[in-house]
Amino acid sequence: MTFDPQAWIDAMRAGDRATLGRAVSLVESARADDRPKAAALLSALGPARVDVHRVGVTGPPGVGKSTLIDRLGVRTLEAGHRVAVLAVDPSSERSGGSILGDKTRMTRLVADPRAFVRPSPSRGALGGVARRTREVMRLLEGVGYDRVFVETVGVGQSEALVAQLTDTVVGLLSPGIGDGLQGVKRGLLEWVDVAAVTHADGPQAEAAERTRRQFEAALSLFEGRDDGWRVTVLAVSSTEGTGIDALFEAVEAHHRHLCAGGRLPARRAAQRVRWMWHLVETGLVERLRSSSAAAAWEAAVAGGEVAPETVADRIVRQCAETLAGAVEHGA
Amino acid sequence: MTFDPQAWIDAMRAGDRATLGRAVSLVESARADDRPKAAALLSALGPARVDVHRVGVTGPPGVGKSTLIDRLGVRTLEAGHRVAVLAVDPSSERSGGSILGDKTRMTRLVADPRAFVRPSPSRGALGGVARRTREVMRLLEGVGYDRVFVETVGVGQSEALVAQLTDTVVGLLSPGIGDGLQGVKRGLLEWVDVAAVTHADGPQAEAAERTRRQFEAALSLFEGRDDGWRVTVLAVSSTEGTGIDALFEAVEAHHRHLCAGGRLPARRAAQRVRWMWHLVETGLVERLRSSSAAAAWEAAVAGGEVAPETVADRIVRQCAETLAGAVEHGA
Numbered sequence: 082m083t084f085d086p087q088a089w090i091d092a093m094r095a096g097d098r099a100t101l102g103r104a105v106s107l108v109e110s111a112r113a114d115d116r117p118k119a120a121a122l123l124s125a126l127g128p129a130r131v132d133v134h135r136v137g138v139t140g141p142p143g144v145g146k147s148t149l150i151d152r153l154g155v156r157t158l159e160a161g162h163r164v165a166v167l168a169v170d171p172s173s174e175r176s177g178g179s180i181l182g183d184k185t186r187m188t189r190l191v192a193d194p195r196a197f198v199r200p201s202p203s204r205g206a207l208g209g210v211a212r213r214t215r216e217v218m219r220l221l222e223g224v225g226y227d228r229v230f231v232e233t234v235g236v237g238q239s240e241a242l243v244a245q246l247t248d249t250v251v252g253l254l255s256p257g258i259g260d261g262l263q264g265v266k267r268g269l270l271e272w273v274d275v276a277a278v279t280h281a282d283g284p285q286a287e288a289a290e291r292t293r294r295q296f297e298a299a300l301s302l303f304e305g306r307d308d309g310w311r312v313t314v315l316a317v318s319s320t321e322g323t324g325i326d327a328l329f330e331a332v333e334a335h336h337r338h339l340c341a342g343g344r345l346p347a348r349r350a351a352q353r354v355r356w357m358w359h360l361v362e363t364g365l366v367e368r369l370r371s372s373s374a375a376a377a378w379e380a381a382v383a384g385g386e387v388a389p390e391t392v393a394d395r396i397v398r399q400c401a402e403t404l405a406g407a408v409e410h411g412a
Numbered sequence: 413m414t415f416d417p418q419a420w421i422d423a424m425r426a427g428d429r430a431t432l433g434r435a436v437s438l439v440e441s442a443r444a445d446d447r448p449k450a451a452a453l454l455s456a457l458g459p460a461r462v463d464v465h466r467v468g469v470t471g472p473p474g475v476g477k478s479t480l481i482d483r484l485g486v487r488t489l490e491a492g493h494r495v496a497v498l499a500v501d502p503s504s505e506r507s508g509g510s511i512l513g514d515k516t517r518m519t520r521l522v523a524d525p526r527a528f529v530r531p532s533p534s535r536g537a538l539g540g541v542a543r544r545t546r547e548v549m550r551l552l553e554g555v556g557y558d559r560v561f562v563e564t565v566g567v568g569q570s571e572a573l574v575a576q577l578t579d580t581v582v583g584l585l586s587p588g589i590g591d592g593l594q595g596v597k598r599g600l601l602e603w604v605d606v607a608a609v610t611h612a613d614g615p616q617a618e619a620a621e622r623t624r625r626q627f628e629a630a631l632s633l634f635e636g637r638d639d640g641w642r643v644t645v646l647a648v649s650s651t652e653g654t655g656i657d658a659l660f661e662a663v664e665a666h667h668r669h670l671c672a673g674g675r676l677p678a679r680r681a682a683q684r685v686r687w688m689w690h691l692v693e694t695g696l697v698e699r700l701r702s703s704s705a706a707a708a709w710e711a712a713v714a715g716g717e718v719a720p721e722t723v724a725d726r727i728v729r730q731c732a733e734t735l736a737g738a739v740e741h742g743a
Contacts, residue, residue, distance in 0.1 A: 120719075120722060123719065128716065129716060141635075212721070213721070215721065216719065216721055219719070258633050258634075258635075265633065265634055265635060266634070267601040267602040267634045268599075268602045270598040270601055270602075271598040271599045271601075271602070292633075295629070295633055296633060298630070299626075299629070299630035299633055302589050302596065302623075302626055302627060303596055303597070350714040350715070353714060353716070353719075353720045354710050354713050354714050356720045356721075356724075357709070357710075357713050357720035357721075357724050358697055358701075360720065360721060360724030360728070361697060361700065361724045361727050361728060362694075362696070362697050364724060364725075364727075364728035364732075365696050365697075365728055365731055365732075366689055366692060366696075368728065368731075368732045369692065370689070379685050379688075382685050382688050383681040383682070383685050384681070385459065385460060385681070385684070388451075388454065388547065388550070388684075389546070389685070389687045389691060390543070390544070390546065390547055390687075390688075390691060391451060392688050393688050393689075393691030393692045393695060394447070394691075396695075397691070397692060397699070400696055400699075400731070401699045
């Protein structure tokens with residue numbers, strides 16, 4: 082049976098979520114023989130929509146990302162949008178892995194036919210997930226989802242990664258961090274567009290408001306952004322639903338801010354070019370790292386027997402010579 | 413005349429600063445025929461010293477980096493160390509460039525025979541400066557300087573870069589940033605080991621102390637570090653010399669912290685391996701970017717005609733095929 086991309090797309094646009102699940106798996110697949118099918122599917126989607134908003138949600142484990150996305154997603158559906166949720170785990174190389182996009186914590190969204198929730202990707206696909214996330218977003222957008230949430234665990238370089246993939250980064254904080262109970266990653270501050278303190282209910286309501294004020298004061302120490310956007314800091318409760326309207330409004334306001342003056346298309350174009358070079362860099366280094374010589378290079382450099390510059394110069398020179406002819410044509 | 417590395421090294425160890433200046437230029441040089449000489453010189457230095465401390469100093473333009481390094485450098489000389497100062501400008505690709513390591517603002521250090529100040533590198537060498545900074549540090553350390561300060565302008569990815577090259581990062585802040593007068597880069601927070609508010613004198617003394625407290629409070633929102641180090645926030649005056657002793661002590665305390673339990677050698681070894689891959693990544697992408705096809709790839713990706721993943725996949729696959737044989741031997 083031949084693969085018919087248009088039939089798949091028609092089914093997905095008609096609301097067939099089983100096909101959508103299969104299509105996401107196809108795009109995420111690391112198998113070489115799946116790539117041509119995935120490429121055919123993606124190119125059959127036609128031009129990218131410009132009215133789509135990509136929202137990254139990040140924060141430390143336990144802050145309540147999944148339950149918040151459930152609430153915010155439902156609020157977004159109520160505003161007439163179609164919502165998709167994806168998970169990305171940049172720490173996937175490590176053995177442990179994290180449970181992301183937990184379906185059991187997104188009960189409202191999972192039950193709604195206007196939403197699509199992609200749970201934690203299967204173990205085997207993990208290595209390629211971040212690499213393919215942008216393509217999965219393209220797929221979801223191409224079949225009708227105009228609000229795509231990307232849940233990420235706030236470890237490693239995840240904020241930097243999600244900021245490169247999405248239009249708006251929502252950073253979540255736990256109440257009481259200023260009281261020494263729990264901290265947030267320092268890197269968060271650099272990437273966040275909208276911030277929210279979670280669990281602002283019951284006995285923690287006061288601590289949440291205190292943390293909100295502290296974080297707002299901390300932000301005032303840092304310079305304004307080139308684009309004139311001012312970060313909002315909110316307190317929200319996924320249990321009681323308080324602050325969810327304000328969060329929805331802040332996220333939409335950032336989208337409008339990006340759309341004004343044509344900022345969004347320019348930003349996306351720059352993101353695509355950076356993403357291409359990012360993939361080339363990581364792809365080439367991955368190949369070199371897995372070469373039989375790599376362990377010996379690393380050991381020699383770590384042991385101080387040879388300078389990193391010396392090894393790097395040799396690798397780059399040697400590669401450049403072999404590449405000189407190859408890169409001019411083909412891509 | 414043949415190049416005699418040992419004669420150069422003997423001269424530099426005897427305090428010949430003209431030869432040292434020439435040697436630094438040689439190591440920084442981007443000329444292909446200078447590389448073998450630079451490599452010979454560096455390898456003749458013998459094993460790296462472990463009692464050397466590398467200190468990065470970063471902060472926004474106008475915060476007073478050069479005058480502070482002058483004060484801190486003199487204090488470090490008084491403690492019996494030999495001091496070298498380097499400048500690194502990661503924004504050097506951009507046309508403007510910045511004046512770094514300004515000799516006219518380091519009058520005390522420049523006049524002291526126990527110190528070596530390398531001013532802003534010449535325009536032609538800029539591209540290679542960050543790439544060669546680690547080697548220049550090795551040279552300075554190898555001829556007797558045991559405290560090396562690296563001044564960097566706080567723009568772009570400079571904090572991340574300087575954190576990869578040095579043992580301790582000192583982040584400088586201006587007074588009054590919390591009052592909306594001036595901001596610091598958000599990225600600073602992620603990398604700083606010791607923080608100091610400058611200009612804590614005369615009419616600005618009060619604002620400096622207020623900023624110090626605000627920054628200390630802001631830091632308490634963020635999680636502790638894996639290594640158990642606690643960031644100190646000081647107020648200093650380069651004019652009056654207040655706070656300089658405390659700053660010197662904080663910097664030395666961080667050095668002792670790193671040395672305890674063998675953390676420093678392990679950290680340096682990991683830095684060297686990361687630095688090697690960083691140079692390979694940037695080197696290869698630089699070659700690819702300057703290939704005749706690169707502009708066409710970028711335009712097609714920016715315009716949305718082709719997906720970044722598609723172009724990246726093709727480049728990586730093609731390179732990997734040509735590289736497969738080449739990387740196994742030689743380096």
